[in-house]
Amino acid sequence: MSHSSSTSTLDIRTIPPRERHPAIFSTFGQLSAGQTLELINDHDPQPLRHQFQAEMPGKFGWAYLEQGPDTWRVAITRLASAHSNGQCCGSCGGS
Numbered sequence: 001m002s003h004s005s006s007t008s009t010l011d012i013r014t015i016p017p018r019e020r021h022p023a024i025f026s027t028f029g030q031l032s033a034g035q036t037l038e039l040i041n042d043h044d045p046q047p048l049r050h051q052f053q054a055e056m057p058g059k060f061g062w063a064y065l066e067q068g069p070d071t072w073r074v075a076i077t078r079l080a081s082a083h084s085n086g087q088c089c090g091s092c093g094g095s
Contacts, residue, residue: 007075011040021048028060033080038065041072052076 010027012020028037039045044067052060061077 006034007036007038009038009040013040013042021051024048025055028076028078031078033078036075036077039072039074039076041074042070044068044072045074 008027008031010024012024015023024037024039031037039048049062052062059079059081061075061079063075063077065073065075
């Protein structure tokens, strides 16, 4: 994995399949708001996108940088939460 000030790159093609999602979520969890994880894969990571939508709704941005046929690159950006920008949606009771 490489790091710059705002982007981390994770090539998951060499990671065993059962370890991929945990590695991706761990890396994403280390990002600050506004930072991006560039994911490189050998297929369209739609199941991962659905998992992000289920577990982190409204907390990420998803943009395809390359869409196959052999290499897929996706930029997953950590969005600022309502609490980190001084707003409150009211759904969590302020925690």
